[in-house]
Amino acid sequence: MKYEVPSRITSFRTEFRLKPAALAIHVLFAGAVMLSALPADTYAAEPLPAAKAATRNFAVPAGPLSGAIARFSAQSGTYVSVNGALTDGKQSPGVQGNLSVPEAITRLLAGSGLEAILQPDGSYVLRVAAMADATLPAVTVTSDVGSASDLPKPFAGGQVAKGSRVGILGNVDIFDTPFSTQSYTEEFVQDQQSRRVADIISVDPSIRSAMAEYGDSETYIIRGFPVFVNQVGVNGLYGMTESRRITPEFYERVDVLKGPAAMLNGISPFGVVGGNINLTSKRADDKPLTRVTGSYVSDSQFGVHLDLGRRFGEDNVWGVRLNVLKRDGDTPIDRQDDHMKNAALALDYRGKKLKASLDVANQDRLTNGYSANITYDSGFALPRPPQVDKNYVDDWEYIKTNAKYLMAHVEYEFSPTFTAYANYGKSRGNEEYYYGGTQGRKFINSAGDFTARAGGFKGSYEVDTYELGMRGKFMLGDVSNNYALSYSDFSRTGYGLTVHATPQYTGNVYNVPNRPRPVVNYGTIPQNGDLQLSSVGLVNTFGFMNDNVLLTVGLRRQELFSGVFTGGIRTKNYDESKVTPAAALLVKLGSYSLYTNYSEGLAQGATAPAGSSNVGTILAPSVTKQMEGGVKYNAGTFGVTAAVFQITQPNAFTNSNGVFGADGEQRNRGLELSTFGQPLRGVRLLGGITLIDAVQSKTLNGANNGKDAIGVPKVNVVLNGEYDLESLQGVTLTGRINAFSGAQANATNTQSIPGWHTLDVGARYVTQVAGKAVTFRGNVINLANKNYWNSVSRGFITLGAPRTVLLSASIDF
Incomplete structure (x- = not known):
């Protein structure tokens, strides 16, 4: 059983010392290359001591057979050797209770058509079960992914899937995809x-979070370019997410396609340059699910999550997932508390020919x-970062959001x-800020002094979208x-x-007393946006030589209409159209x-961010272009990829006069290595290095x-690891290293933030309590509690996360 730790990042010195990170990466990829040259039974690890007749406490949930075998091996201390082709596509009913190893593995394999053969050393080898007669059954060869609409199966280790959604192509095997993709x-x-x-997604070294965890929104930096929350797709549709922060508990897959993908995914609101993110809603499985998770986040934030799934009718054609x-409670940051109430209902029908679903949240x-x-x-x-667990905003400054969607x-x-x-899809949302300088805190010297102005923002939005297609x-x-x-x-x-409630005032980021709360009167809220995309x-995809050579070519005609408003009155329109190509081999x-691939995309121009003198101004639409080449290696139990x-x-930034605009072009060239x-048995790795x-x-x-372009570190390293303890069945240790070099903060390269690195650690324990499968999890983010600037982007800098303790317990009834 594997266990993953969340990640944050902390301060580094101005000089980025890469030696430890470089050593880790050299070991990682040198080991991967050596492993790839060995036969599978070589790197599968040595057999464990003979299985004992004594009983053990097993808590292996139903699911993919490959993952169930890994959990069984960890919990029993017994080595199981198996050809991965035998387990692909097979499910296990799981095993629960105090059983001997032979009894447990027999139950684990029930219905799989496989049998376990005990070896003299006490290990097991799996093979196709002997037939009652000499007649062999018909053999059906299936893909790891299945049809374009089927959810791909998990890859070895269970952290990522064997395929991901690639726009209108549907779900495609990762090793058959001529793009850089991953599915969590x-x-x-x-x-x-x-x-x-x-x-x-920040486990990928090409992806960073540009915003604080408890900030006003999520923003992701992919290959050096920003992707905003409202550019994230849900089941292939844009505009369905909450406009500021997304609830990951609603989704069973998080797919990432790096690079502009307008031809594959269509034009997104506000444009997508560095990559595309798509979320897949949870669906009910054949096995009934009633899972309750209690959680704790330091300093005193408590939560509960109910995940309920059932299927009904003949052949379980009807499903419901709630x-x-x-x-x-209080977060790890002083004068800060966070509150959420979220719910999502997913209904689906899966007939032999007809499939349908309805999602509301x-x-x-x-x-x-x-x-x-x-x-x-x-x-x-730029000033040094303040303490990451101290707050430089007032406790009455808040962000309040509500969002609903139907798909x-x-x-x-x-x-x-x-x-x-x-x-x-249809979505609606409301948002309100009450701020004491969030829209205007500006550093005026290296001592940390800033100017600010208190006020508020109130807004709403409504989205209607649809897609018709055939494959x-x-x-x-x-x-x-x-x-x-x-x-x-x-x-x-x-x-x-936006309404300002006070004159400009001054403060210091290292010593910010709580100011009195001003009064904000909004009056009528005017229209400030109108975006139409089609x-x-x-x-x-042409397949040659028995589909060993795949050539993908495509075109997409895109039309974009965007209104620019001042005081609720439309003052300008952008009306653009373009045919964008894509080709891949x-x-x-x-x-x-x-x-290798080449792609283009039409995108709405960037919007001037908070803090700029022309906040809200929308720049002209632009065209982005990408060229990419790479290699992917499938070792069966692990994968290694490399890409250039x-x-x-167009290069957009806030200049020295505080005006957000475009000047010239930004060109990002990079090298990605990941695994x-x-x-190895009981060892899972996820991460790599991006230059x-x-x-x-x-x-x-x-x-x-x-x-240098603003806000793009030259060196990005993330390595996440898990290790199952053989001596303590059910226990997994986890850890993550995050290391990034410094980044420029202005176009003239006279201001910058230093590099930073952090270490996250954790553990989990899978057991049984009163006959129910229980998983205990514990993680510590930013173990050393380092102070650091997390990122610089679009004219502002963001503080990193403090040491954060995460605890949870999940029980399956």
């Missing part, structure tokens, strides 16, 4: 005790004393070679063809008003997949040509 499983989310999506979450959240970003003037070195999906398989589908396949001679055609439409209307995309050579990429887009899976060279070009009069 529900089990990984649970074991990590994730409170936000950033906790999940998730209810409540969390309240409501999310309420209130954070008092929320962690605010700080802007800065020019002409001085419906239906698809029909007219034949094994043709399927049509339709998606519809099919046919043979043309010896060439296979897998095609997809889709049309999508998106409409978002926004309202909002696109039609066509893509085909993948060649499979045994266990290796070599690929280049992405270009995932279970390279990025982000520079400015084509700037006005060439003034900043060749200088």
